[in-house]
Amino acid sequence: MADTLHALTPLGRPDPVSRDIGPYRIVERFDVALASVACRRGRHKDFAKAAKGMVPLPDPAHSAQGAPYSSFWVAPDMWFVEAPFATHEDIASELKQLFGDSASVTEQTDGWVRFDLQAHDLAPLLERLCNVDFPQVADGFASRTLIEHIGCYLIRRGPGEGTLYGPRSSAKSLLHVLETAAASVI
Amino acid sequence: MIINHPILGPRDAQEFVYLGDASLMNRPDGMSDGIEAFHDYLYNRDNPAGAHRELWYHEQGDRSWLVVTRNTVTHEILKVELARDVASKAGRGK
Amino acid sequence: MTQVNRIAGGQIDRATTFRFTFDGLPYTGHPGDTLASALLANGVRLMGRSFKYHRPRGPLSAGSEEPNALVQLRTGARQEPNSRATVAELFDGLTASSQNAWPSLRFDAMALNDRLSTFFTAGFYYKTFMWPAAFWEKVYEPMIRRAAGLGRLTREEDPDEYDKGFLHCDLLVIGAGPAGLMAALTAGRAGARVILADEDFRMGGRLNAETFEVGGQPGADWAAAAVSELAAIDNVRLMKRTTVIGAFDHGIYGAVERVSDHLPVPLPGKPRQTLWRIYSRRAILAGGATERPIAFENNDRPGIMLAGSLRAYANRWAVTVGDRVAIFINNDDGLRSATDLQAKGVDVVAVIDARADGPLLPDIRHLKGAEVIDTRGRLGLTSITICQSNGRIETIRASALGVSGGWNPNVNISSHHRSRPVWDEAIQSFIPGHDGPPGLSAAGAAAGALSTHGALATGQAQAIAALADLGRTARAELLPEAEDAPVSITPKWYVAGGKGRAWIDPQNDVTVKDVKLAHQENFTSVEHLKRYTTLGMATDQGKTANVLGLAIMAGLTGRTIPETGTTIYRPPYTPVAMGTLAGRSRGRAFKPTRLTPSHAWAEEQGAVFVEVGQWLRTQWIPRPGEVHWRDSVDREVLATRKSVGICDVTTLGKIDIQGTDAGAFLDRVYANTFSTLAVGKCRYGLMLREDGMVFDDGTTARLGAHEYVMTTTTANAVTVFRHLEFCRQVLWPDMDVQLISTTEAWAQYSVAGPNARRLLERIVDQDISDAAFPYMAAGNVTVGGLRARLFRISFSGELAYEIAVPARYGDALIRRLVEEGRAFDAVVYGTEALGVMRVEKGHVAGNELNGQSTALNMGLGKMVSKKKDSIGMVLSGREGMVDPDGYRLVGVRPVSPEGKLTAGSHFLEIGAAAVVANDGGWLTSKVYSPHLGSDIALGYLKAGDRKIGQRMRAVNLLAGTDTEVEIVSPHFFDPEGERLRG
Secondary structure (H helix, E strand, O other): OOOOOOOOOOOOOOOOOEEEEOOEEEEEEOOEEEEEEEEOOOOHHHHHHHHOOOOOOOOOOEEEOOOOOEEEEEEOOEEEEEEEHHHHOOHHHHHHHHHHHHEEEEEOHHHEEEEEEEOOOOHHHHOOOOOOOOOOOOOOEEEEEEEOOEEEEEEEEEOOEEEEEEEHHHHHHHHHHHHHHHHHHO | OEEEEOOOEEEEHHHOEEEEEHHHHOOOOOOOOOHHHHHHHHHOOOOOOOEEEEEEEOOOOOOOEEEEEEEOOOOOEEEEEEHHHHHHHOOOOO | OOOOOEOOOOOOOOOOOEEEEEOOEEEEEOOOOEHHHHHHHOOOOOOEEOOOOOOEEOOOOOOOOOOOOEEEEOOHHHOEEEEEOOOOEOOOOOEEEEOOOOEOOOOEHHHHHHHOHHHOOOOHHHHHOOOOOOHHHHHHHHHHHHHOOOOOOOOOOOOOOEEEEEEEEEEEEEOOOHHHHHHHHHHHHOOOOEEEEOOOOOOOHHHHOOOOEEOOEEHHHHHHHHHHHHHOOOOEEEEOOEEEEEEEHHHEEEEEEOOOOOOOOOOOOOOOEEEEEEEEEEEEEOOOEEEOOOEOEOOOOOOEEEHHHHHHHHHOOOEOOOOEEEEEEOEOHHHHHHHHHHHOOOEEEEEEEOOOOOOOOOOOOEEEOOEEEEEEOOOOOOEEEEEOOOOOEEEEEOOEEEEEOOEEEOOHHHHOOOOOOEEEOOOOEEEOOOOOOOOEEEOHHHHOOOOHHHHHHHHHHHHHHHHHHOOOOOOOOOOOOEOOOOOOEOOOOEOOOOOOOEEEEOOOOEEHHHHHHHHHOOOOOHHHHHHHHOOOOOOOOOOOOHHHHHHHHHHHHOOOHHHHOOOOOOOOOOOOOHHHHHOOOOHHHOOOOEEOOOHHHHHHOOOEEEEEOOEEEEEEOOOOOOOOHHHHHHHHHHHHHHOOEEEEOOOOEEEEEEOOOHHHHHHHHOOOOOOOOOOOEEEEEEEEOOOOEEEEEEEEEEEEOOEEEEEEOOOOHHHHHHHHHHHHHHHOOOOOOEEEEOOOOEEEEEEEOOOHHHHHHOOOOOOOOOOOOOOOEEEEEEEOOEEEEEEOOOOOOOOEEEEEEEHHHHHHHHHHHHHHHHHHOOEEOOHHHHHHHHHHHOOOOOOOOOOOOEOOOOOOHHHOOOOOOOOOOOHHHOHHHOOOOOEEEEEEEEOOOOOOOOOOOEEEOOOOOOOHHHOOEEEEEEEEEOOOOEEEEEEEEEOHHHOOOOEEEEEEOOOOEEEEEEEEOOOOOOOOOHHHHO
């Protein structure tokens, strides 16, 4: 078969959605490739060397921006690495090449739905959703958190800017949660 | 409850899954130890009123297993360690 | 009706008039009113009937401690029973009705209980309804339930929404009276993150109910100015209408914010209430104090209330409860009620002061050493009878009586961690103990500092101390000037000597006599007293009653009150609606829904879905003309076995396992061996728990030297991952193994049936002939150039593959499989057909993986390798688990093809009685096999491996079935496995 398969977003649509609810803007992102990178046991030196200048390796509970790769910490010795999907769809293969046998790399692009949240101040929305002290944590903060029984990653990019990664299969439930919470806050 | 995660700082206990006594770390060797040893390992527990070392898993967090020393009477948490470090130091090895 | 009892002043907005009804009658009130204040303004004192004796009752208090004035608010689905009229904020159009009265509040037939009260004393139920035991469930309990009870549920779904949320602060201040306001000001000015929560809709606490000045201005005005200042501080969050309901571990507090209860209907999208989880570093309990009554005969008539509440109604709500008011007190604070009411022009007919000494009020008939010994008035107070110090009995006409026996600090939250309050002789009450929740201190009246100055001073001091704990400095600014009257109280718990009943706990109808009975029957400890008499066990938790009850018990036993001790409190501080605790987790949103990549396509086909954990999976897909689910399922099975079927298996857990020790790790966690598996191959794996029972199963493929992908059952995906992390981090911490879930990243479809390969050859770019891709092969392939994975594995017994593509292409892949499948009459099958085919093939699944079964039970005993250490290997060898007569997995067929089998049926020998002693095991899974044309089943049968070919009975006493069956091999279909290797 030569013709390619068409892609659908986690919400089951051809294109990502965005929602404006009062001051809150929820933007689905469908243009990011994602892979997990885990340092192999005892290979920290080789791992750090391979990453240097290419893949940022932020501290626990942090994210770091870069080009083409950005990343955020998810577990001891493990990061999620992001890159533009259009140019890095096969991100896992690229990173395997980069890290060689110093890391275990796994494709994660389609394991997640990503929503970018924007407002003048996201705190009133996020305090209805999760226990992260959003106004207090620094820009670049990244953490797994629980939103209405859904395990998500939350990245703070500014007081009014955040990224949420939730499990792909729960995309509709997660969007519903965000919409309902936004409606109850405005 | 709040568990002071050694890497992530204070986190709500709701994010964790509780397993039980930290002695579950001391698994006998299946090739050299017999049924008696495994039976003790799996079923025999102390039930102290006071300091208790126990295993908690940060399932809605960074997936670290922690050894939490908790006073079972007051719920005061006296110490929190990464289980992997504790196990490694105890010579659990591979 | 006009507001006959409305007087001058108050914090109500007279410019606006609200209309409302109570028991169908129309009344008016104003913004700022509670339902109780508005009813009292309209001359309505009777608001409810008591729980047990159905005695007519009016409000005892003006706050959340209210035991009597419980009403049903609103109508229809929003009707809420047991609402305290004293805190229900009035709004225009409010509808309220009385409860626990029939046919009407004024004439309640169940008041007969009151006449029979001799029989209904403490312990009545325990003693009377003991015998005969069989009567309890059928006769006594329904009878009691009909007669007793408070309000009624509507039985309609709650139309409102409830939110939950999370807040963080340096300092949580509970209560916004003088102490709380001062604490919040002190900490807020110092830059700390402060949350100030108060249950009232107007902050200020008692300052709103009193006339004394703070800092040279009326207390209420000072409070309003303080609130304005706090509102302007960015780091302070003011939360009115918010009740802190409990103290939990490590500085976590629960709070309920009544977002919309003061509105007829919540605004669109807005919750009715929000349950907040507050993470605090320090907290100050400034919850004030609650006045307690003095018990005397017939002290429960409408019009008799706490003296402080009487003046709160006058000062804050501009209401007098009656035109002729009397006051009965044992302390100085109660005198304020007399002077305040008189200053408002109300006729104060007498102050009955139980104390013999002390100053006399000028211009008021102030009787020293006197007592109230009885009252009159069927539906409301008409007169009181007093006994003066000289023994003279006098009846005084009065429509309201204020009673003050002293003030009890609201210690409740301080005892939520089981801290015992301690007795303070000076105020004759309990104050918070020193071993309360770490990080919590008390200030103001809650700490026993009952003067306004005391409240301001302790609020400031506690805030400074709390911030000092956090390494911050707060300034001790000059406190505003305020009254600092000492507490002058002489204990007086009840008026002795009467023959009638004197109420202690009016909500549960506990009287002094009940406490005496408890004493007489030796239920003298406070915990026994509580449970024997039900003192303090009603919805008000005995806020006005507990101290009175235990003080009377102390007197009876000759012990001191501290010796007698006190019961403690549990959350919640005030009742919480179930909906608030549920939050948004109800109905369809009870839990998140997980959808598979083929969901949209399946919906278009009219698929029937089944919940598997949070997943929605296709159960079957009906075609036109199919009327019974079996029509669809049989067709899906037959079409798959005849040609080819497609099934979405994305929900199976997928765990990526990498690292140089990945193979060795799998050898430890699986009972069988994986380190020897060739790259590009997969193998069925059996995972045990350490106790030797089967935990999970699935196929694991080796994609590279140090890279495996494991599949788990849908149900166990999370617990298996947790277990693997445990093994990796805790048991063998130095293994080089990395784990990550990829369940959602891949859309995976099973393609099964004789034409499976021919279908996939149209999809997959590579050669997948039997030679190139043999049975149990696994590897990366491409689909139209797109990366994909292919596994040649079979759950159905057919030639079968599982093909996976990145989830975004899952919709396209199912559509292409269906499109290309037309040439083969391909069918898409659901979980039912999957189940039929796995039972036909004898594969174990959820019903067999029941947590009580070993590999040996499942006929897989040989899979447990003894050549290596693995979880569960040793203990699966325990004596009882290797019993040759133990359960073995067998197949079951009815002897007659028409015979019906029922899952859960038990095996019995033919002719044996259906008793436990003859039980041979049970049927775990039953399906109808269209292939075999009869019901078939799997089951666990004792020594089943030696009973193949025998006839037995499958008996289900619940379903009423008794079927003769033949025990057969569990492999009903293609036992040699020729088809799947084809």
